[in-house]
Amino acid sequence: MFSTTSPLAIDIDGTMTRPDGGVEPRLFERLREWDAPIVIATGKSFAYPVALCTFIGIPDRVIAENGGVVYVDDDLTIEGDAAAARRVAERLRADGHPGGWPDPDMHNRWRETELSVSRSVPEAYLRTVAAEHGQTVVDSGYSYHVKSPAVNKATGLRRAADLLDVDPASFVAIGDSANDAELFDAVGRSYAVANADETARARADVITERAFSDGLLEALDSLT
Structure with a gap:
């Protein structure tokens, strides 16, 4: 087949x-x-x-x-929900983390709908922040992806x-x-x-x- x-x-x-x-x-x-x-x-x-x-x-x-x-x-x-991903990035920066990856952030420069986050950010914390904005987190093994659950x-x-x-x-x-x-x-x-x-x-x-x-x-x- x-x-x-x-x-x-x-x-x-x-x-x-x-x-x-x-x-x-x-x-x-x-x-x-x-x-x-x-x-x-x-x-x-x-x-x-x-x-x-x-x-x-x-x-x-x-x-x-x-x-x-x-x-x-x-x-x-x-x-997806690009606005929610941006809000998560803003919260990360407010809490002293990179808003995804350290600058220059080439992981997110051309990203349309989600946020790629360095695995140096604590996963449990990230999942909590993402959930507060209606987002979920998937671990690709290379980075965390904050994205719409839909x-x-x-x-x-x-x-x-x-x-x-x-x-x-x-x-x-x-x-x-x-x-x-x-x-x-x-x-x-x-x-x-x-x-x-x-x-x-x-x-x-x-x-x-x-x-x-x-x-x-x-x-x-x-x-x-």
Whole structure:
């Protein structure tokens, strides 16, 4: 059922990247040759996955900011609560923390709908502040994301699938973090790479033997 004709939803950090950082260049040709739509699904701000699609040489089809932004074939959908995220940032600064990351804050400079917060900020405190503003916190393993509880990668995937006129269940998803768990639930088949956190591993259909981008390549190989 699942093959090179299956649409893909792929996370970036920890999935497309190498252990020492940076996107694995071996992926570029593999993804350019894929026969079905590819959606890059990430917690990164909107600009990053769009740029990545451009450099890979695939159509701009992205779920960014954990579902807060969906951009598929020139159709842009923005959800979430940017005003609430800004209020959380203001509270962090008032309490002596960075309003996300230390300046210059490149994690949030182009962010549309949520707030990325350094893991140096105490998690319990952050969750309390976020809840006071109607927001939730998801831990990507690289940063905390303060976002609307109404959006996630699964809501983004369903929107992207609608725009592509394909069934979400036809997708194969590949990721590594808790923010990929809802995405795994929304698709027909899911892979957690070997370095994935416990939440992602528990919700995935398959756990690869290899980690990071090698695990992604292993998943792609299993579909060919």
